[in-house]
Amino acid sequence: MADNLLYFTELLSMPVVDLKGRRIGRVKDAAIVPLVHASRIDRLLVGGTDAWLAIRFDQVHSISLAKGIELSDEVLVPYHDDEFLLRIARDLLDQQIIDVTGRKVVRVNDITMGIQHDGERDTLNVLEVDIGVRSIFRRVFQGVLPPLWIRRMQRRISPNSISWEFANVLEPDPLRRIRLNISYAKLEQMHPADLADIVEELGPAEREAIFETIDSEAAAEALSEVDDPKLQASILESLEPEKAADIVEEMSPDQAADVLNELEDETSEEILDEMDSAPKTEVRELLDFREDTAGGMMNTEYVSLHENATVADAMSAFRGNEDLLETLNTLFLVDAEERLTASIPMARLFIASGIAHLKDLASATLIQVTVDEKQNRVTELFDKYNLLTLPVVDEDGKLTGVITADDVISVLRQK
Amino acid sequence: MGKLFSRFRYHVAVFFAVLGPGFITAVVDNDAGGILTYSQAGARWGYLPLWTLLPITLVLIVTQEMCSRMGAVTGKGLSDLIREEFGLRITFLLMALLVVVNLTNVMSEFAGIAGSLELFGLSKYITVPLAAVAVWLLVVKGNYASVEKIFLFACVFYVTYIFSGFLVKPDWKEAALYSVRPVLLLEPAYIYMLIGMVGTTIAPWMQFYLQAAVVEKGITAKDYLSSRVEVIVGCVMTSVIAFFIIVACAGAIWSKNPRDIQTAQEAVEGLRPFGPYAVLLFSAGLFNASIFAACILPLSTAYSVCEGLGFESGVNKRLNEAPIFYGLYTLLIVVGAGAILLPGFPLVKMILLSQVLNGVLLPLVLIFMVILINKTEIMGEWTNSRWFNGVSWVTVVIMVGLTLALVGISVRGTP
Numbered sequence: 001m002a003d004n005l006l007y008f009t010e011l012l013s014m015p016v017v018d019l020k021g022r023r024i025g026r027v028k029d030a031a032i033v034p035l036v037h038a039s040r041i042d043r044l045l046v047g048g049t050d051a052w053l054a055i056r057f058d059q060v061h062s063i064s065l066a067k068g069i070e071l072s073d074e075v076l077v078p079y080h081d082d083e084f085l086l087r088i089a090r091d092l093l094d095q096q097i098i099d100v101t102g103r104k105v106v107r108v109n110d111i112t113m114g115i116q117h118d119g120e121r122d123t124l125n126v127l128e129v130d131i132g133v134r135s136i137f138r139r140v141f142q143g144v145l146p147p148l149w150i151r152r153m154q155r156r157i158s159p160n161s162i163s164w165e166f167a168n169v170l171e172p173d174p175l176r177r178i179r180l181n182i183s184y185a186k187l188e189q190m191h192p193a194d195l196a197d198i199v200e201e202l203g204p205a206e207r208e209a210i211f212e213t214i215d216s217e218a219a220a221e222a223l224s225e226v227d228d229p230k231l232q233a234s235i236l237e238s239l240e241p242e243k244a245a246d247i248v249e250e251m252s253p254d255q256a257a258d259v260l261n262e263l264e265d266e267t268s269e270e271i272l273d274e275m276d277s278a279p280k281t282e283v284r285e286l287l288d289f290r291e292d293t294a295g296g297m298m299n300t301e302y303v304s305l306h307e308n309a310t311v312a313d314a315m316s317a318f319r320g321n322e323d324l325l326e327t328l329n330t331l332f333l334v335d336a337e338e339r340l341t342a343s344i345p346m347a348r349l350f351i352a353s354g355i356a357h358l359k360d361l362a363s364a365t366l367i368q369v370t371v372d373e374k375q376n377r378v379t380e381l382f383d384k385y386n387l388l389t390l391p392v393v394d395e396d397g398k399l400t401g402v403i404t405a406d407d408v409i410s411v412l413r414q415k
Numbered sequence: 416m417g418k419l420f421s422r423f424r425y426h427v428a429v430f431f432a433v434l435g436p437g438f439i440t441a442v443v444d445n446d447a448g449g450i451l452t453y454s455q456a457g458a459r460w461g462y463l464p465l466w467t468l469l470p471i472t473l474v475l476i477v478t479q480e481m482c483s484r485m486g487a488v489t490g491k492g493l494s495d496l497i498r499e500e501f502g503l504r505i506t507f508l509l510m511a512l513l514v515v516v517n518l519t520n521v522m523s524e525f526a527g528i529a530g531s532l533e534l535f536g537l538s539k540y541i542t543v544p545l546a547a548v549a550v551w552l553l554v555v556k557g558n559y560a561s562v563e564k565i566f567l568f569a570c571v572f573y574v575t576y577i578f579s580g581f582l583v584k585p586d587w588k589e590a591a592l593y594s595v596r597p598v599l600l601l602e603p604a605y606i607y608m609l610i611g612m613v614g615t616t617i618a619p620w621m622q623f624y625l626q627a628a629v630v631e632k633g634i635t636a637k638d639y640l641s642s643r644v645e646v647i648v649g650c651v652m653t654s655v656i657a658f659f660i661i662v663a664c665a666g667a668i669w670s671k672n673p674r675d676i677q678t679a680q681e682a683v684e685g686l687r688p689f690g691p692y693a694v695l696l697f698s699a700g701l702f703n704a705s706i707f708a709a710c711i712l713p714l715s716t717a718y719s720v721c722e723g724l725g726f727e728s729g730v731n732k733r734l735n736e737a738p739i740f741y742g743l744y745t746l747l748i749v750v751g752a753g754a755i756l757l758p759g760f761p762l763v764k765m766i767l768l769s770q771v772l773n774g775v776l777l778p779l780v781l782i783f784m785v786i787l788i789n790k791t792e793i794m795g796e797w798t799n800s801r802w803f804n805g806v807s808w809v810t811v812v813i814m815v816g817l818t819l820a821l822v823g824i825s826v827r828g829t830p
Binding site: 093104106109136139140142207228237 | 491635
């Protein structure tokens with residue numbers, strides 16, 4: 001083990017010695033000021049005879065396991081609780097944090113710090129958050145066995161740590177989140193499904209903090225991936241109606257309707273009131289359908305064209321709907337009364353010429369259901385005809401929505 | 416009127432939605448050990464001990480209510496909260512104790528399985544391994560929702576005790592009278608029996624299990640009022656079952672010849688004159704209670720330990736994702752069931768030891784609970800009210816006193 005590493009368990013209760021070699025107390029805690037430096041230990045909090053003292057990092061001369069902490073300055077100030085301090089023992093140890101690379105919630109057992117010598121002074125930097133059995137061993141025997149014994153004995157246990165850079169501290173209080181410069185930006189980069197798993201593991205306060213802070217689009221994607229509809233609803237409920245509305249607007253209308261359905265009427269009305277008018281109308285229409293019917297399963301994210309349209313028309317229609325492209329696999333044709341007449345697998349467009357008529361590319365049989373068709377029947381059709389997308393029509397045969405394979409999978413998983 | 420009815424329907428729906436954790440935990444309280452204690456009380460003292468059931472119900476409600484409230488408000492398990500507030504070392508010691516206590520509890524459950532099935536002429540060398548495998552598979556292959564349904568179904572089987580109570584034709588007038596008339600005899604054996612009855616009421620693992628189950632079920636502070644009803648219904652039901660066990664043994668054994676019995680099988684033998692159904696129902700009940708508790712105990716232990724120490728846990732994780740969780744779970748079942756099959760294994764001593772360790776652990780758990788539930792930073796507006804706090808502390812002091820008395824008597828030997 002390299003000598004320039006120091007565990008927080010070792011730092012705790014390390015003696016602090018002043019310029020004349022007198023011991024003034026032991027370390028009780030250490031703190032980072034994230035607004036100034038993301039990883040440097042900025043203050044050491046030392047328990048003296050009565051009050052705690054705060055030692056700035058530039059007042060430290062040397063740090064070693066053998067001699068403890070030697071100071072280079074005499075003028076020490078008493079410690080006052082300062083909202084800009086992230087205190088390791090109080091705020092970090094034993095708390096949950098998010099391991100962004102490992103994509104899971106972990107509990108902090110210990111912190112590994114590096115000692116940086118630059119001749120004039122020794123500085124501590126937080127390197128890793130320790131989570132495995134090895135750090136549990138250190139914590140349990142800290143203060144019971146001499147640190148060097150612990151270091152020797154722990155070598156048999158394999159280490160388990162995450163880099164400080166990829167550790168995301170959870171702070172439910174929004175004011176403190178700003179003062180401590182804790183951002184959840186790293187979570188926005190994660191796959192929404194992973195973020196949803198993490199959210200499911202946390203308590204309500206931390207959940208709320210995450211959804212309040214990350215941007216509405218990432219929040220909407222993650223919320224859609226949360227499996228339990230009850231949990232989705234309770235997350236939305238915990239947010240301010242404006243924020244909840246922002247998130248719901250970003251969700252696909254069918255999922256938005258499903259979530260709002262789980263809420264009590266008053267709450268879902270409040271959220272709907274805050275929404276922009278276009279998504280609101282779509283969601284409201286979907287809200288009227290029973291959940292276990294085709295109408296309740298469908299979404300309104302589809303592209304339909306007039307039955308005389310050509311491949312070139314289709315291409316220009318796509319250009320106007322870029323946000324749909326990722327999931328789109330079928331195109332629909334409707335007549336002048338918007339009644340569904342044909343469905344076209346998108347892949348056929350690639351090999352057709354621009355002037356070809358879309359209806360010549362249509363599937364031989366048109367499979368469709370009405371809005372009040374039972375859920376079971378819908379899943380049956382998907383299985384029987386190996387569908388990816390199933391169009392849904394109203395009683396007049398007008399195209400009103402589509403059900404996609406992922407909707408069916410969610411339904412089946414919930415059984 | 417219509418509105419009133421729909422509100423009523425809403426409440427009923429919410430009640431069934433939260434039904435599970437509180438009810439199950441309370442009912443499992445009547446496990447193999449509990450049934451033995453109640454049988455002994457009835458066989459030796461007849462209807463006299465019935466009055467204790469009223470205060471026992473109260474004590475049970477007070478402690479269970481606190482756990483489910485903490486679970487609903489914080490969304491975290493009890494071992495999580497203890498870890499965050501009291502640090503790793505205390506958690507580690509607590510968890511180590513919990514594992515040992517619960518291991519001996521698992522042994523007594525498997526002994527109950529073996530004993531009840533031997534009454535049907537089945538060898539324990541067949542039944543215990545089969546039961547162990549069944550228990551292991553149920554949890555590893557099932558998910559929380561389906562396992563909970565099985566557990567709720569198992570709760571229904573406790574009515575066998577009510578039937579066997581009726582078949583014995585006890586003296587109902589006396590039973591009713593002594594249910595509300597406290598009788599204190601200054602005989603050491605009587606006092607020992609009273610302490611035993613209260614002592615088996617609250618086990619440390621129940622608090623951990625209940626809170627974890629409330630969290631797992633996703634019950635939030637909003638549904639909490641329904642959850643409270645569920646806890647109360649469960650606790651009352653538990654005492655009703657206990658009432659019928661005591662009454663059955665009082666009617667069958669005490670009324671003929673008051674005597675000490677050592678095992679639940681002896682109680683069953685005492686029921687023989689009342690026909691095959693009384694015997695069948697009583698031993699089926701014992702089997703059900705034992706295997707039910709044998710399912711919950713190892714699972715709850717593995718959960719609490721992994722949560723508290725920060726290991727991956729949960730039945731929805733795969734084996735290689737949560738090795739410590741599954742390892743501990745398997746170990747508890749294998750050792751717990753294996754001990755019953757070892758010839759010459761000091762089972763009685765182990766159960767005694769478990770009682771002693773229970774007594775060491777319970778005060779800690781209860782005191783931690785009351786401290787935690789009074790922290791505003793954890794519970795917000797849901798902390799204990801002043802009078803409830805009074806009740807809690809009185810309950811804690813009584814429980815701790817009685818449990819320690821039980822430990823003292825157990826160690827010195829039964830009078």
